[in-house]
Amino acid sequence: MSNVLQDSSLRRLVWMTVALFLTYLAVAMAMPAVAIHVSDALGMGNVASGLAVGIAFLSTILSRGWAGRLADERGGKAAMFRGLALYALASLLCWLSSWPSLGSGTASYVVLLAGRLLLGLGESAALVGMLAWGMGAMGPARSGLVMALVGAGMYGAFAAGGPLGLWLLQRCGFAGLMLVCVAMPLLGALMLWRTAPAAPPQAGRRPPFVQVLGRIWQPGAVVGLQGIGFAALGAFFPLYFLANGWHGAGYGLTCFGLGFVAVRLLCGTLPDRLGGVPVALVSLLIEAAGQCLLWLAPGPAVAMLGALLTGMGCSMVFPSMGLEAVRRVPANLRGTAIGGFAAFQDLAYGATGPLAGWIADHFGHARVFMVGALAALLAVLMTVLMTLRPRADRSVPGQADSAAAMHKDNAQADNA
Numbered sequence: 001m002s003n004v005l006q007d008s009s010l011r012r013l014v015w016m017t018v019a020l021f022l023t024y025l026a027v028a029m030a031m032p033a034v035a036i037h038v039s040d041a042l043g044m045g046n047v048a049s050g051l052a053v054g055i056a057f058l059s060t061i062l063s064r065g066w067a068g069r070l071a072d073e074r075g076g077k078a079a080m081f082r083g084l085a086l087y088a089l090a091s092l093l094c095w096l097s098s099w100p101s102l103g104s105g106t107a108s109y110v111v112l113l114a115g116r117l118l119l120g121l122g123e124s125a126a127l128v129g130m131l132a133w134g135m136g137a138m139g140p141a142r143s144g145l146v147m148a149l150v151g152a153g154m155y156g157a158f159a160a161g162g163p164l165g166l167w168l169l170q171r172c173g174f175a176g177l178m179l180v181c182v183a184m185p186l187l188g189a190l191m192l193w194r195t196a197p198a199a200p201p202q203a204g205r206r207p208p209f210v211q212v213l214g215r216i217w218q219p220g221a222v223v224g225l226q227g228i229g230f231a232a233l234g235a236f237f238p239l240y241f242l243a244n245g246w247h248g249a250g251y252g253l254t255c256f257g258l259g260f261v262a263v264r265l266l267c268g269t270l271p272d273r274l275g276g277v278p279v280a281l282v283s284l285l286i287e288a289a290g291q292c293l294l295w296l297a298p299g300p301a302v303a304m305l306g307a308l309l310t311g312m313g314c315s316m317v318f319p320s321m322g323l324e325a326v327r328r329v330p331a332n333l334r335g336t337a338i339g340g341f342a343a344f345q346d347l348a349y350g351a352t353g354p355l356a357g358w359i360a361d362h363f364g365h366a367r368v369f370m371v372g373a374l375a376a377l378l379a380v381l382m383t384v385l386m387t388l389r390p391r392a393d394r395s396v397p398g399q400a401d402s403a404a405a406m407h408k409d410n411a412q413a414d415n416a
Contacts, residue, residue, distance in 0.1 A: 053116075095182065227345040260314060283313050
């Protein structure tokens with residue numbers, strides 16, 4: 001019976017991942033298109049382009065605590081559906097920003113920024129809700145697998161969404177692309193409407209959000225540093241190609257996504273089996289190598305290889321460090337921990353856009369990826385320090401019970 005239930009939960013998780021892939025296209029298709037739209041259609045510079053891409057992460061950072069609390073108290077499904085509704089509304093607002101009646105590029109840019117901020121709010125609720133929903137369905141012993149599959153759905157969307165978004169931008173214009181982005185989260189909501197929610201976690205005392213952050217800041221800092229390379233690639237890979245006169249800019253995110261998804265599918269269970277730290281160390285070294293290739297690329301082929309290696313390296317850092325984070329809190333705070341942990345990555349995404357734009361303006365686009373390589377190497381150092389510094393005995397109330405329950409779940413999984 002346990003095997004049947006396990007298979008049923010896994011099938012449900014895979015179905016949810018497919019729906020997430022479709023809904024996340026609303027984020028992925030817009031990401032490279034927004035930078036080009038601001039640069040070409042609105043006539044603004046690299047800093048403005050980077051801000052338009054990265055500002056979505058500002059609202060994501062500020063709302064992670066809200067999203068985690070929502071998932072803990074209302075359930076992951078309710079949080080995810082609220083996020084999908086915000087996706088649709090945000091894309092609709094971005095569509096409105098392209099109306100000629102606004103009269104000026106500045107007005108269009110302001111409305112676009114408002115839509116991007118709303119998109120970040122939706123991303124916060126959708127991602128945290130999906131992770132909490134999946135972990136509730138699969139159990140704490142397979143938290144790493146849940147994070148791996150969720151990431152495969154997200155970055156699979158980036159792989160397909162990069163070139164698809166640029167193709168739609170060329171064929172339908174920015175307004176047409178945004179209307180497609182309105183439709184995708186609605187489609188995902190229809191797919192998941194009848195999917196059963198996970199049982200809500202048992203109630204328990206809720207410490208301040210800052211106290212939860214104090215438990216997870218080390219893995220959070222590692223995943224934040226890892227995110228700098230991806231954010232630089234997502235925001236400036238197309239402009240990097242255009243500046244060098246290379247063709248095929250839209251396929252950079254495809255190479256990244258293919259490497260990311262392939263490693264997630266092949267190695268998704270490694271954090272649960274080997275632990276998060278060793279998997280993260282190898283992954284970060286691969287990411288650093290990919291960023292170095294992007295920085296020093298003599299031509300488009302080497303740059304594509306750098307994007308592929310960056311995707312392979314980034315792939316397992318989030319689930320590896322995420323597993324370390326959720327193991328430090330009790331079950332009733334798991335959504336809050338996920339939200340706080342993801343906020344570190346969001347911070348990297350939000351800061352990288354305008355900072356990388358400034359670097360590109362003053363030192364050239366290639367130096368953006370040099371910064372990504374240095375950030376990945378710094379993350380390697382921090383991960384090593386995590387192995388040398390024993391974890392504190394102090395815990396969030398209920399942590400001991402959570403650890404005991406997780407040990408029991410792992411033992412039952414090994415016996416199944």
